[in-house]
Amino acid sequence: MDPQPGIVPRKIKGFRDIGPQMNELRWHIIRAAAGIYRLYGFEHWDTPLLEYADNLGKYLPDADTVEEGIYSFHNPEAEPMLAGDGREIRNEWDHVVMNRYYLALRYDLTAPLARLYAERLWNDSLKGGLSPDKAPLFRRYQYGPVFRYEYKLDPGRFREFWQVDFDTVGSSDQHVDAEACMILSRAMEAIGLPADSYQVKVNNRKILKGFLSVAGIPEQREDAILRVIDKLDKIGLPGIESELGKGRPDASGAFVPGLNLGQNELSRVMAFLEKFSGTATRTEVLSAIRSEKQMNNDLEEGLNELQTIHDVLNAWEMDETRIVFDPSLVRGMSYYTGPVFEVVSDLSYTDHRGRQRKVGSICGGGRYDGLVERLLGMKIPASGASIGVDRLAELLMMTGQYKASAAGPVLILVFDTTLLNEYHIIAHTLREAGIDTEIYFGAQKGLKKQMAYADRKNSPFAVLMGEDELKKGSVTVKDLRLGRETTDIKDKEEWKNRVQSEIPRDQLIGYIREHL
RNA sequence: GCCGUCGUAGCUCAGCUGGUUAGAGCGCCUGACUGUGGAUCAGGAGGUCAAGGGUUCGAAUCUCUUCGACGGUGCCA
Numbered sequence: 001m002d003p004q005p006g007i008v009p010r011k012i013k014g015f016r017d018i019g020p021q022m023n024e025l026r027w028h029i030i031r032a033a034a035g036i037y038r039l040y041g042f043e044h045w046d047t048p049l050l051e052y053a054d055n056l057g058k059y060l061p062d063a064d065t066v067e068e069g070i071y072s073f074h075n076p077e078a079e080p081m082l083a084g085d086g087r088e089i090r091n092e093w094d095h096v097v098m099n100r101y102y103l104a105l106r107y108d109l110t111a112p113l114a115r116l117y118a119e120r121l122w123n124d125s126l127k128g129g130l131s132p133d134k135a136p137l138f139r140r141y142q143y144g145p146v147f148r149y150e151y152k153l154d155p156g157r158f159r160e161f162w163q164v165d166f167d168t169v170g171s172s173d174q175h176v177d178a179e180a181c182m183i184l185s186r187a188m189e190a191i192g193l194p195a196d197s198y199q200v201k202v203n204n205r206k207i208l209k210g211f212l213s214v215a216g217i218p219e220q221r222e223d224a225i226l227r228v229i230d231k232l233d234k235i236g237l238p239g240i241e242s243e244l245g246k247g248r249p250d251a252s253g254a255f256v257p258g259l260n261l262g263q264n265e266l267s268r269v270m271a272f273l274e275k276f277s278g279t280a281t282r283t284e285v286l287s288a289i290r291s292e293k294q295m296n297n298d299l300e301e302g303l304n305e306l307q308t309i310h311d312v313l314n315a316w317e318m319d320e321t322r323i324v325f326d327p328s329l330v331r332g333m334s335y336y337t338g339p340v341f342e343v344v345s346d347l348s349y350t351d352h353r354g355r356q357r358k359v360g361s362i363c364g365g366g367r368y369d370g371l372v373e374r375l376l377g378m379k380i381p382a383s384g385a386s387i388g389v390d391r392l393a394e395l396l397m398m399t400g401q402y403k404a405s406a407a408g409p410v411l412i413l414v415f416d417t418t419l420l421n422e423y424h425i426i427a428h429t430l431r432e433a434g435i436d437t438e439i440y441f442g443a444q445k446g447l448k449k450q451m452a453y454a455d456r457k458n459s460p461f462a463v464l465m466g467e468d469e470l471k472k473g474s475v476t477v478k479d480l481r482l483g484r485e486t487t488d489i490k491d492k493e494e495w496k497n498r499v500q501s502e503i504p505r506d507q508l509i510g511y512i513r514e515h516l
Numbered sequence: 517g518c519c520g521u522c523g524u525a526g527c528u529c530a531g532c533u534g535g536u537u538a539g540a541g542c543g544c545c546u547g548a549c550u551g552u553g554g555a556u557c558a559g560g561a562g563g564u565c566a567a568g569g570g571u572u573c574g575a576a577u578c579u580c581u582u583c584g585a586c587g588g589u590g591c592c593a
Contacts, residue, residue: 057593069593107593151517151591227591250589254519257590335593415551451553459553466551476552483554492550500552 014150014159020406020458025393026162028402030143032190033164033387037141040183042166045140047112049147053102056111057374071147072104085126105147109165110335110384111371113140117169117382118375125376135380141166143389156359156391167384169372174305176383177339177367178312181323184343184363184385191392192401198345198362200322203329204306204338205366207289210298215268217261224259229273230330233344237277241270276327282310285325305339331364340366341385349398359395363387408457409436410512413450415466422470426463426508433509435516454480461512469502476502477511 011017018026034044053072080088081099089097106112117138124130143164150159166183168176181200188198208229212222228243235243242248245266247258261269272292279285289303306325313323331340343363365385372380396402410430412423423439430437438459440450454462464476478500489495503511 069591111593148593250519254589256588413552447550447552449553453553455553462553464552468551478552480553485554487555490555492552492555495554496550496552499554 014153016158022393024406025396025402026389029191029389029392030164033187034141034143036183036187036190037166040179042139042141045116045142046144047116047142049105050103051106051112051115053104055115055375056104056106069149070104070107071149072102074100075103107148108146109142109163109386110167113167114371114375118372121376125378130378132379135170137170139168156394158390161391162389163386164389165384165386167382169382170380172381174308175312178309180365180383180385181341182316182318184341185318185322187387188343193345196321197347198343199324201324201326201329201342201344202309203326203340204302205336205340206298206302206338207327208330210296210302211272214294214296214299215265217265226330228259229328232328237273240273244269273328281320282325285327286310289327309339331366335368336366337369338367345395347395347399359391362392362395406458408459409438410461410463411454411459412437412439412463413447414440414445415464419465419470422465430509435512460516474502474504475508476500477508479515
């Protein structure tokens with residue numbers, strides 16, 4: 001007989017269990033980044049994990065298919081179907097038409113922010129009391145998990161991962177974008193990345209867009225071309241050339257079809273990209289763009305915006321190594337409308353097969369002047385960026401930049417169950433002193449088991465008290481960290497002498513504090 | 517989705533061109549030393565060789581299918 005379906009404990013692919021050391025690192029990143037955001041005046045807001053799918057944008061699942069990219073499902077609750085002006089839709093008998101709306105797990109923190117902002121202004125806007133030039137300024141930061149239904153999971157790429165995001169809504173000022181780059185840079189350093197190990201890359205989508213149109217490339221081909229250009233880091237200029245042209249065979253022998261650009265367009269695009277391959281500084285990039293023979297509106301706007309950002313960065317004395325201009329940077333196909341930023345780390349690590357690997361971009365952001373408009377019907381400018389917490393954590397872990405300590409509690413061993421009340425008293429006084437303390441309540445009472453438990457939890461100290469100690473009013477404290485490090489002593493007794501000591505009970509807190 | 521490589525103990529792998537009871541290291545468990553983690557020593561458990569079909573006297577080894585992993589590619593808010 002065929003096996004019956006059963007229950008197997010397992011996690012969903014791309015979702016992870018986070019242990020104490022990874023949690024410590026995760027929260028270190030969040031605290032450091034949020035601290036910087038607050039310094040710049042951003043307020044802490046949270047939004048729900050679930051939103052109406054249509055509020056999140058782009059991905060509107062049609063009836064039966066699960067839309068690519070996001071997790072979505074029908075709301076179990078039927079609600080009145082609403083028209084665009086918020087009124088309930090009624091049928092021919094004047095009954096309210098009910099609908100089970102699609103809900104979706106948020107795929108980033110920016111779309112929910114747009115919803116939050118738009119929702120708060122919705123009434124004003126309906127009454128006509130709002131215009132883009134009166135849009136309130138709103139700056140918020142937020143962290144939490146986001147969800148993407150990825151087909152393929154690379155290292156550092158998950159289906160559930162955390163972001164620490166900050167955004168400014170209601171300002172089209174380029175100073176906001178410049179500031180965002182600055183904030184990213186400061187956050188990276190607050191987190192502990194060495195100043196020369198990362199770069200904030202900045203571009204303006206208007207530049208590529210403008211250039212492509214000047215080069216005579218039809219607008220429908222734009223996205224496809226930008227997508228190829230975005231791969232520059234990965235496949236290099238020759239790779240770009242073949243993918244824009246006739247295509248190329250990949251490493252496995254499969255053929256990557258090309259875009260079959262005409263020779264003229266192709267060489268213009270390549271010339272444009274090559275122009276920047278040798279540019280090291282922001283100033284050089286700016287003058288390279290300025291030297292383009294043909295200009296148009298987009299190109300000029302993009303150039304001016306970049307120039308403003310550059311001026312601001314100079315005023316702050318942000319040197320050219322940390323924040324750079326990269327005209328090939330694309331990012332977020334449809335979402336971003338002007339400046340885009342990305343942080344990449346130069347750090348690499350050796351995987352278990354001995355290959356050198358990089359984690360890729362660890363932050364992304366840019367200006368999105370159209371997101372709020374979708375919900376509010378009014379163009380309200382916004383700009384912001386997110387740090388990919390888990391990818392960054394992975395990077396720091398893999399490259400050994402962060403030494404996770406995740407210290408466990410002081411463990412009080414249960415030597416003698418008749419002394420349990422004494423153990424509680426000791427534990428209580430330690431906790432009063434702010435020291436994490438646990439009494440061992442496991443089923444296996446052997447001291448060996450208890451010690452192994454303390455060791456596994458990375459406890460700094462084990463406290464032992466048996467009859468001997470009780471009579472003397474003392475406790476035996478074992479320094480587990482010292483014990484873990486000490487491997488040169490073979491003799492058991494000698495090892496013990498070095499690692500543990502008996503002290504009066506009333507000196508326990510002082511002893512632990514001193515040795516922590 | 518497409519191309520390629522692979523799938524042997526909890527983990528990392530060995531197992532030559534098909535041939536008797538499938539191995540190692542680490543980990544795990546038990547014990548010795550100690551009212552006690554590390555180190556050391558002694559012992560032990562654990563695998564229908566991803567699953568299912570085929571070829572063969574005989575398959576972890578050849579073949580097919582399915583599933584899964586990895587590497588490219590595509591997609592990526």
